[in-house]
Amino acid sequence: MNESATRIILKAELLALRHRLLKRSPVRLVLLALFLLVAAVTIGGAAFAAGLTAGQFLPNESDSILSGGFTALSVLMLVVGFPTVIATFFVGRDLLQLVLAPIRPMDIFVARLLLAMSANLLISSLLLMGTLGVGVGSGAPFVFFPLVVVLIFVQVLIVTALQAILMSLVLQWVPARLARDVAAAVAGLAGAGFYLAWNLSLRQTFSPRSRPDFTNVNAVIQRIEWLPSAWPGHALSAVIAGSLGGAAIWLMLSLALAALTIAAAEILYRRTLLAGLGVFGGPQAVWRRAPAKPASVVVKQGAGSPARAIAIKDWLSYRRDIRRLSRMLPAFLFPIGYALTFLRPSRSINSFWTEVALFGFISMFLSSALATPSIPSERRGFQLLRMAPMTMRQVIRAKVMLTLPPVLAITLLFTIVVAATSGHGIAQLAEVSVLVVWLGIGFVSIGVSAGGIDPKFEASDDRRAVGVVGTLAGLGGAFGFGLLSVGAFALFVFGSAAAAGTAQLGPIPSTPIVGALMWVGGLGLAVGAAAIVVILLWLADSRLRTYEGTIAAV
Amino acid sequence: MPLPATDGHIAVEARNLVKQYGLIKAVDGVSFQIRRGEIVGFLGANGAGKTTTLRMLCGLLTPTSGTALIDDIDILAQPLQAKARLGYLDEEPFVHPHLTGREFLNYIADLYRMPRGPERQQRMERLLRLFELADRDGELIGAYSHGMRQKIGLASLLIREPSVLLLDEPTNGLDPRSARLVKDLLEELAALGTTVLLSTHILEVAQALCRRVAIIDRGHIVATGTIEELRAQAGSEQASLEDLFLKLTAGPESRELIERLLAPKL
Structure with missing residues (x-):
């Protein structure tokens, strides 16, 4: 049986990753592994402990906490994920090879989507630990735990597809000459805007007292609960509350949203792949045109200085x-x-x-x-x-x-x-x-x-x-x-x-x-x-x- | 054709250069000398160690052992003095994509502490015109073609008049007219006393330009000398440089492999 193109692409990427890792000296690899282990245990443990404490002592706030957590994850992924998405979907000589090969664009899209998710999945591990902690702290039923993994994966899929959609839209509407810079500006501004808004909203969340006031957290979260990024949080809090029907509705909504964004991203990517390769894969667009007259040259005096x-x-x-x-x-x-x-x-x-x-x-x-x-x-x-x-x-x-x-x-x-x-x-x-x-x-x-x-x-x-x-x-x-x-x-x-x-x-x-x-x-x-x-x-x-x-x- | 103005002074010397990466020896005991005003061809197959040798000679890579001398100056012991005398052009020139050609030349001239003023300016204009880049004044190097980047790379060497040029595939990507220009230019420079070590795959260029060649294979120098000396060494008076190169670097199995590959399927 023939292997699917997606599988072949992913296998090649994994092989390349393996070679990149093995190229490093064994001592550096061991040190890196140790560092990652310590970081994972420390940071993951802290997130789990925070979730556990929140689940234990703030049982009525679980919906706000989980919705806020999923929204925060989405914001974070949007902030840091754009370069990865641009690089994965539109940059790389290997991509040129794939375009030339008799492969459906859909296969390229699926493979690239899964690869682009890697950075976002790494970020989401923090939320995974925190959410598992909330589940343990609030005594959630067993179904909560596999559902957490599924919903975080779905959320990462949605955000990554959304980023691909945004970049494809830029490529669709903005002239190729400017697309690269507009995409960069969109990414930079989106990141900066989200970051500042999130930062300021968090600052507003805390009262002037030295102790954080969680009723205020609730007020902020209520303002964002309609956001699709909060839906997985609602599904999980419904499970904690014992409302499996409610959980199923939120889960279906999240899955439907994922299907919709992935389909939209695939259609747009198919249309803009070649344009994107031209814009992002090649040298940067020339922003200056040759002047009609030769530039007037000002001759400066003195010794040349490297600094x-x-x-x-x-x-x-x-x-x-x-x-x-x-x-x-x-x-x-x-x-x-x-x-x-x-x-x-x-x-x-x-x-x-x-x-x-x-x-x-x-x-x-x-x-x-x-x-x-x-x-x-x-x-x-x-x-x-x-x-x-x-x-x-x-x-x-x-x-x-x-x-x-x-x-x-x-x-x-x-x-x-x-x-x-x-x-x-x-x-x-x-x-x-x-x-x-x-x-x-x-x-x-x-x-x-x-x-x-x-x-x-x-x-x-x-x-x-x-x-x-x-x-x-x-x-x-x-x-x-x-x-x-x-x-x-x-x-x-x-x-x-x-x-x-x-x-x-x-x-x-x-x-x-x-x-x-x-x-x-x-x-x-x-x-x-x-x-x-x-x-x-x-x-x-x-x-x-x-x-x-x-x-x-x- | 102007005759090389060599005076016997050794301008470039590699003394038993070794570069080892883990267990692999990319360059293994390379030694040669180049006299002032000489153009020497440095030939070898892909991965033979040409670029690594050139990068050790110009101080970009530190040899595992051995010495690289530029005008009798050890590049490791007195790097600033040695670097001021030499210019190295990489196969893919080191350029800054967000500068225009003129800005890049000014940048290089400043890095090498060339005095600013009309003389520098005139030299820059001449070079830009020579390499047909003067009309592309408003364009950033990032938008240049490979050939244009190669030309601006060459111009960035020539603006500061180094006494030794180490060139890695300088005609790579150039159109025939520009390639010819580079060849003529190198001959002129050699006639004026500039020493050139030219790494190339194009054997016609080496045969036309170089008084001597050095052939490197798997990190070892397998032959050095004039074409006549190499012919004598190989025992075939009529052999072209290509024949000599293939004889000295490729095993007899290559021909066999090609024949097997092209043989009709049974």
């Missing part, structure tokens, strides 16, 4: 790559969203230290978004830098100097706005500004280093441009640096107050000696924080100097 050359090249590339630019939107919208939230008069989180923590977080967030991909985004052009008569230290310095101004500008602006609306004095604003500049320099250096430690120059997407080792080094480094820096800042602030005799330190006396000791402690922590940055920069430098990964492979 300036990298700066100009990065600036031009960023400006012209709308896809990358659109992916920066969440990073820029995030502090603006937070600033708006802070400016609301009803806000309760207004203490100085909460603001310090937020400044640190936003600085870290912006730095990781802008600085981390700065070295891997050189792609094959990195080899030009390797061949040029310049050191990798110079490259790293150029990247840090380039990323620092936008990060500092945004964080300082945010700091000034928040400090001004909070009514802090000039002295406190100056203190916080110094901290923000320190954090900016540190986080940007750590971000650039993370990209240099484990760059993936072959990645076409900035979000996959840094490997596991680099990501861990970046996260760990940023976390350590942030903690030590804020600790040092606190010791400096309290030390100054103690020296002046105005500090409230509980049993510790507020004296100049205590103040001096706190300053010494603060200096120690600051040196520790700086050491983390220096170590990561050194690691990145030595790694880049000897980097051979893609150079040897290509």
Whole structure:
């Protein structure tokens, strides 16, 4: 009997995955497996425990919790899933081969849909654990548990098909010349919008009290319960409530929706596959037309500077790559969203230290978004830098100097706005500004280093441009640096107050000696924080100097 | 045809270069010397180790053992000095897709600290005109064809006048006119004292351009010398470079396999 085309395609993909895995060194594979196991147990266990607690103690809120969980999963998948969907459905030379082969487009669609689901399925495992916890906590009947697996799979199918529909619609309606950038902008804006909306709605959900008010959660969830993304949650809560009839109706509705979206996606994909291959598979559309007259050339004087050359090249590339630019939107919208939230008069989180923590977080967030991909985004052009008569230290310095101004500008602006609306004095604003500049320099250096430690120059997407080792080094480094820096800042602030005799330190006396000791402690922590940055920069430098990964492979 | 202006000075030297990936030796003890102003052809089958050798010579890959010298400078010991003297063109040139040709040339010139000013500008204009890219000024390199990318890659080498050129399939993807242009250009450059190591599959190009050739097979240099020396080595005075190459690199089983494949089915 002949194998189906879908099966053949999937088998080839699995074989390729196996080869990719086996190509790594056994030590790295074991470490990766261990890390994944620990992460799965920790994160999955936490999700299960949270679900268990909610199911046990909030039995009347199970519908809200489950509906909210499924909606959150859909939002998350929409936010992070677009690049995977574009890549799986429309990019890849293997896809060209499939199009040329005597295979029905439906077979290609089904195979690609299943492959595109892989990233979304990984994300959904978190919801799976949480939902199983809710089931156990609320003493749900046995049928609840297999139903959870089925419904999450269906939800992932729906969202993935919906993403394929969105991309196909863009290809259908937008001229091919612009489709790639419009698709990128849609993905970026959808991600940023959903993220901000979700973030702000969660912030509104919690009352000004220190304890979350779950009646408010219910109010928010009720507003979204009509959403199809909430239907699987309704089906499961009906099972918990013992209403199998209700569960069957919601289940049928979810299955019908899945069938409808998959059918629509298949029809649209069939129509737009070739256009999509042309738009996404080939080089980026030319956005500039040749001018009618030759461009006037301004002759500049002076010596050529590699740092300036990298700066100009990065600036031009960023400006012209709308896809990358659109992916920066969440990073820029995030502090603006937070600033708006802070400016609301009803806000309760207004203490100085909460603001310090937020400044640190936003600085870290912006730095990781802008600085981390700065070295891997050189792609094959990195080899030009390797061949040029310049050191990798110079490259790293150029990247840090380039990323620092936008990060500092945004964080300082945010700091000034928040400090001004909070009514802090000039002295406190100056203190916080110094901290923000320190954090900016540190986080940007750590971000650039993370990209240099484990760059993936072959990645076409900035979000996959840094490997596991680099990501861990970046996260760990940023976390350590942030903690030590804020600790040092606190010791400096309290030390100054103690020296002046105005500090409230509980049993510790507020004296100049205590103040001096706190300053010494603060200096120690600051040196520790700086050491983390220096170590990561050194690691990145030595790694880049000897980097051979893609150079040897290509 | 201008005669090569070689003065006997060794411009490129590979000393027992080895590159090992796990158990596989991609390059195994490669040694050769190229004199200043010489064009040397570097020939080998796919996967023979040509690109790996070139990348070790230009400092992109670190040899497992051995030394690469550019104008007597060890590329590992003094990388900046050595790199300033050489230009390497990859089979798939390293370019930035979001820059125009002119911007890319400026970028490269800045990376190599070339003084800005009218001289640089004039040289850039000349190169853009020479490679017929001046009219595509408003286009991003990402939209260039393979041949155009190859041309802008070559222009990016020539703008900074390196004394040593390492070229991996420089005529790959070029139309016949552009390929001819590149050949003429290389001859002119060699006459002016530029040293060229040219890796190519097109044996006619090697035969026409190169005074000497080095043939690499499975990581080993199997022959070096002028065509006449190779003919003498192979014992056939009338053999073409293609015949010599096949004799030195392909086993007798190849012919047998082809005959078996083409034989009518019984």
